[in-house]
Amino acid sequence: MSETNGHVGRRMRRKEDPPLIEGRGNYVDDIQPGGTLHAAFVRSTEAHATIASIDTSAAAARPGIEAVFTGADLDLEAGLPLAWVPPGVEVTAPVHWPLAKDAVKHVGDPVAVVIGRDRYAVVDAAEDVLVDYDPLPAVVDPEKALEGAPFVHDDLGTNKVHEWSLGGDVETALANADVVVERRFINHRTAGAPIEPRGVIADYRTGELTVTSSTQVPHFLKLFLALQLGMTEDRVRVIAPDVGGGFGSKLQIYGEEILLAWASRKLSRPVKWIETRSENMAVSHHGRDQVAYVKIGAKQDGTFTGLHVKIIADFGAYMMLLTPLIPSLGAFVMTGCYRWEAVRTDITGVMTNKMATDAIRGAGRPEATHYIEVMIDQLAHELGMDRLEIRRKNFIPAEDFPAETAIGMVYDSGNYQGTLAKLLEHFDPEAERGRTADGKLRGVGFSTWTEICGLAPSRVTGPSGLGVQAGLMESALVRVHVTGAVSVYTGTSPHGQGLETAFAQIVADRMGIDPEQVEVMHGDTSQGPWGLDTYGSRSLAVGGEAIARATAKVVEKAKAIAAHKLEAAVEDIQLADGKFGVAGSPGSGLTLAEIAGFAYIPEDNLPEGLEPGLEDLAFYDPENFVFPFGAHAAVVEIDPETGKIDLVRYLAVDDCGPAINPNLIDGQIHGGIVHAVGQALFEHMAYDEDGQLATGSFVSYALPSAAELPSFETDRTETPSPVNSLGVKGVGEAGTIAASAAVTNAVIDALRPVGVDFINMPLSPMRVWEAMQEKGGVTA
């Protein structure tokens, strides 16, 4: 570890928060360039239909309306991007235009955009656009969709998108088992539901385009705007201002972003669109939505042999940026924390007349953990074994790391026995189980999980590897100003995580300054080097490491200057108490500000041959992913009369390497758990059999609030990763990847005494009640 002065590891408060909580944030909707026009979309009310006609004349004639565009007006050369082109895998993808041409494929599919001088006027006018639909049969059930017609896209002649497999000879492994358990899972569709819906301002003038968007991926967006509009990248600037959460739903190149840029160029005026909550529910991409047939096999003594997961992934109507890749991310860690003879994941992607799915917090890994951890409980019950004992028996031992898994991934570091042992220091599971005095059914569930994050080593995920058309490296520029203040430009795009604070702590320690003196700049592609944005729990493990490396280069130069001024050997210069000085001579050193002064006023202040200035740049392409892990437990209490589940305790011991800031870890873990508890107990993005969205608002889409949740009990262990110099792993998705299995296992544990031994999410009161009814009902 390099020299530090103690900011790393501190529970420092988030330095980015004061403006946000004082109402001084700067979100897209706070920005209004002069002459801005506003846009409103006309969206399909049909799940699947041919557009017989669109009459825009009444809308166009309304006062203040500048333009009404339909799909027929679009002169873009290519449809919206799918950035996953896997070598050797055939992916069937429809052309996806920002405005539907000829036919609509899901409720919310945009058919026209109305642009005018006033936000109210465009919404009024949008109601005057008359669309005549000829309805077609809607494809809603993904398994039926694979059987044949009707097709979402007739010209494709199939609803199947692709087949993709990862793993080995699981048939033999299962044949070697004494016991095989098989279950069918429905891992239902959910939403990202950020507190700030999307918003876009596109401003094209004199050949230059500036797009301000509530996005997680300003750099990706810059690239794709250039490609879609036939511009060169130097003419395109993207700004992600304050962004009110994304949870993956803003890791996307949305049609609205491309369309507004196109319209701004057509109209020579800035064009602005703010997504309504109703639009956000219907047309910001959804997540999950898999049917999985899972088989797990073990010897009579509990030794795992094989795990076979066949996934039917419902991708919705279009392939968006990474849609068909998402279930594959789960396949990488389908081995969980365990040793196996063989594990295989077989994925079949399918189109339906629904909104597209894509990355939502965890993206494929929450589903994987759910299958693994629920199946282990099912298997333990079948074998009559303790569910923790069977886990302990099959954990990859701590001394085996780095450990190659049954599918050939190399887990960087781990101590699964350690997190589980620490979890059990916090509670006694047996004391939490059984009937309560007032007749409630209590159960305890566990999830000992791992995941893959830190996207990504380009050789693994890049064009010749997994097929993502980007090298997911990261950049940092560290600039020391003349007076010793520091600006850090990161290519990541923080949007609520607290990364400005974490990054400042890392830099401050290495330069002997206060984190308040470090300003972290992000989200503007005209500043700093090319970056690869924020998603996949990558910003610290990849972006933070890039910053550490850039900082190390600057520190090396600072030491050279200090050595020159102090007439010492550079290898004798050490940072102590905020000064670069000669080891063993306290008080003799120079502060960063003093060194910066010399760096920018060279005279004879610099050693021979050293350039003036004090800043440097690093690009970092990781050698491997990082694999955080942990042990979670849920305690639930079920009302046997109504089926209502009360989550009464939730305990989590997580390991994401050495903490940069425990507050930020707690925040990510808490939020992540809520996201998964939401899926397990409350949230369900539901379409009816006609493809109509049944959960289009927060009235019907039941995001849990603090009132529905206990105070989480969290703790950590710290097992450093050898992959980066900070030893850190991502934590933004950890809670979400862990928690749905713990909750579901707890519910099954509570329900076993009344005969229910398996149940699928969402665990709504009615579903639990119906499951109990099937077993003959329960008396209170």
Add this chain to the structure above:
Amino acid sequence: MIPAAFDYVAPESLDAALDALREGGEDAKVLAGGHSLLPLMKLRLAAPTLLVDLRRVPGLTGIESNGAVRIGAMTRHHDVATGGIGLASMAAATIADQQVRNRGTIGGTLAHGDPASDLPAVLLALEGSVVARGGSGEREIAAADLFLDYLTTSLAEGEIITEVRLPSPDGWGAGYAKFNRRVEDWAMVAVCAAVRKAADGSCEDVRIGLTNMGGRPLRATAAEQALRGRGLDAAAIAAAAEQAAEGTDPPADLNASEDYKRHLARVLCRRALEEAVAAA
């Protein structure tokens, strides 16, 4: 919020409000808190041309309880919840969240006539009434005559609820059992109950109201009849509660089938009765 265009007035007298409502015609709506109306306007499911806000009209707030209870129509849910008037207070305390209770009013929710709202079934069960003023003067409408169907009341065009009347809670025990997935949600089903004990401890009278079990709030008359005049032991309560869903045809949704709602009504009825009997 981007609603359709509308005009807005906030008259300073009831007569001026009635005049404004009359002049606004059939597309004028009363704004009495707005926590049901404004979301509908936001979604453009409602597009009134004129809102007549009652917030400045004097004399429409406050609770008087000299025996019978009189509640001004613009009394906020929070004030009803904390007003110590039995079942109405218990139900009002469960409405949505504190922000909604600070804005929403009892007159507003009754005039809206949403069968999933808490207070309509309470008014019905307690055999309360509302006082309404219109062009042709003032009239009292019994709860049984007020709620006609989903979001439909017998208020005439241009009529404004000015007061809500409830019988004295003295001598009654009250119970309220509401079932929802999240505390701020509308009731999936709720049951309100009021029980008066005779000197011998038997059931002298009982009232049971059902929320969200039909297009309008309902009385569980079969359950009431099963208990009236009987002993109030656990078995009698449970037997009566078994009839809570008699004759109901509840609307199903994604999270609650008709069967599940009828089941909930029976369970909640027993719980509400147990609470009411314990307090009687």
